[in-house]
Amino acid sequence: MNNEIIYILIASFIGLLSFVLAALAIQSKKLSVAVIATGVVSLFSSILFLLMAAPDVAMTEASIGSGLTTLIYFYVLNKIKKYHA
Amino acid sequence: MKIKNLSVSFIIIMAAWLLLNWSFQVEIVLIGLILSLLLSLLFCSKCQLFSELKLTPKAFAYTLIYIFVFLIELVKANIDVTKRILSPNLPINPGVVKVETTLNSKMARLILANSITLTPGTFTIEIHDNALYIHWIDVKNSDVTEATEILARKFETYLKEIYD
Amino acid sequence: MEIIQYLGGALLIMGSLSLLIASIGLIRMPDVYNRVQTGTKASTLGAILSFLGVGLLSIENWSETNWIGRVIILIIFIIITNPVSSHILMRAAYVMKIPFTIDTKVDKLKEDIENKVLEEPKDE
Amino acid sequence: MIKYLILIAVAIILMSLLGGLYRFFKGPSLVDKVVAFDSITVNSLVLIGVMALLTGRAIYFDVPIVYGLLSFLGVIVVARYIQGGL
Incomplete structure (x- = not known):
């Protein structure tokens, strides 16, 4: 088997999964579930960037999109919950 | 220090x-x-992280033995959990037991709790003074001393030599 | 040096099978606590074995550098951080008061909380 | 021969990703979803490592190191959020 065909297969599989997770993030009623789903989407997109031969972008996406964004969203959610209750 | x-x-x-x-x-x-x-x-000019570590050749040898024992326990317990997952009627018998340790230093307790957590089947939920509360997937004995004998003794004897 | 290659391939397959078993356990187990048990820790062993296999396979093929040092760093980090995160997750489940399954026999932590030996775990 | 072994490993890892996703969709409570998130994280870490092996370039292996340093951060943040004090 050729290498390119394998990459295309893996990339389409990962892209399908991230599409489903993005749909879950839009549809879900609870905000915390949506934030975690967004983290998984950015993790999958980091794999996609790696498959497209861009390791630096993949590193940035993994650290910022999946680490820092989740932290800031949950910090804000915690503040909101405190002021509403 | x-x-x-x-x-x-x-x-x-x-x-x-x-x-x-x-x-x-x-x-x-x-x-x-x-x-x-x-x-x-x-x-690290003010940190107290390693002040309880002994730096003798005996402690170094015990560290190597501890890593070896820990890896063997990891593989053995993983095989046990694999059998439990793949058998069709899920033979689990979970419960929370209490284990009392005799280790004094904080670092040694941390390593003991992490080792218990990493060997599957047992899981530290809460540490209070010298009592560890452990969720066990297959409770063999819920008595405190017996559970200590089964779960913690094999790591404790080595950790006692490494830390004060 | 064919032997190192086949050893690395065997380690990689064993590690990925261990990951698969972890995910089967994640599906089949009846409550949160058992899911944390099987799901996060069989995957720890799977990650360790797979990365060892990757490191062994990278020795022969590509001449610039081999990845053994980085693999060792990564394995040490997985061993240090994985029990911490799963422990804090289990504690969060206990704080949320998610019920155990009906199979659960003993709960020494609840007994000790009722006997006032220690106070209830919550945020610090 | 070795290449087919690596491809089989990739297929098994993708299957275990599907198992994590099932628990992520099904999970009754928030903690179940976070457990599934942790499992997906470890699986995709191994997947990135194997992809780096397939391409054979050393710089690709920096991504799993960086992500392995940061991956437990998300789980700890969500757990602290559940316990009430972030």
């Missing part, structure tokens, strides 16, 4: 630098020496 903290953190940072570079050219080793000395002076 301060010299010990500094030297242990210096050795750890230097080992990480050499492992990441994986080459022993002169300039790389020199830069690593300067950087790790600087970092350990900056960030």
Whole structure:
């Protein structure tokens, strides 16, 4: 088997999964579930960037999109919950 | 005490630098020496993290034996959990048991709790003074001393030699 | 040096099978606590074995550098951080008061909380 | 021969990703979803490592190191959020 065909297969599989997770993030009623789903989407997109031969972008996406964004969203959610209750 | 903290953190940072570079050219080793000395002076001049560690050859040998025992336990317990997952009627018998440890230093308790957590089937939920509350997937004996004998004794004897 | 290659391949397959078993356990187990048990820790062993296999396979093929040092760093980090995160997750489940399954026999932590030996775990 | 072994490993890892996703969709409570998130994280870490092996370039292996350093951060943040004090 050729290498390119394998990459295309893996990339389409990962892209399908991230599409489903993005749909879950839009549809879900609870905000915390949506934030975690967004983290998984950015993790999958980091794999996609790696498959497209861009390791630096993949590193940035993994650290910022999946680490820092989740932290800031949950910090804000915690503040909101405190002021509403 | 301060010299010990500094030297242990210096050795750890230097080992990480050499492992990441994986080459022993002169300039790389020199830069690593300067950087790790600087970092350990900056960030670990007041820390108490390694002050309970013994630095004798016996403790070093026991560390190696401890790592070996821990790896064997990891593989053995994983095979046990694999059997439990793949058998069709899920033979689990979970419960929360209490284990009392005799270790005094905080670092040794941390390593004991992490080792118990990493060997599957047992899981530390809460630590209070010298009592560990452990979720066990297959409770063989819920008595405190018996559970201590089964779960914690094999790690405790080695950790007692490494830490005070 | 064919032997190192086949050893690395065997380690890689064993590690990925262990990951698969962890995910089967994640599906089949009846409550949160058992899911945390099987799901996060069989995957720890799977990650360790797979990365060892990757490191062994990378020795022969590509001449620039081999990845053994980085693999060792990564394995040490997985061993240090994985029990911490799963422990804090289990504690969060206990704080949320998610019920155990009906199979659960003993709960020494609840008994000790009722006997006032220690106070209830919550945020610090 | 070795290449087929690596491909089989990739297929098994993708299957275990699907198992994590099932628990992520199904999970009754928030903690179940976070457990599934942790499992997906470890699986994709191994997947990135194997992809780096397939392409054979050393710089690709920096991504799993960085992500392995940061991956437990998300789980700890969500757990602290559940316990009430972030």
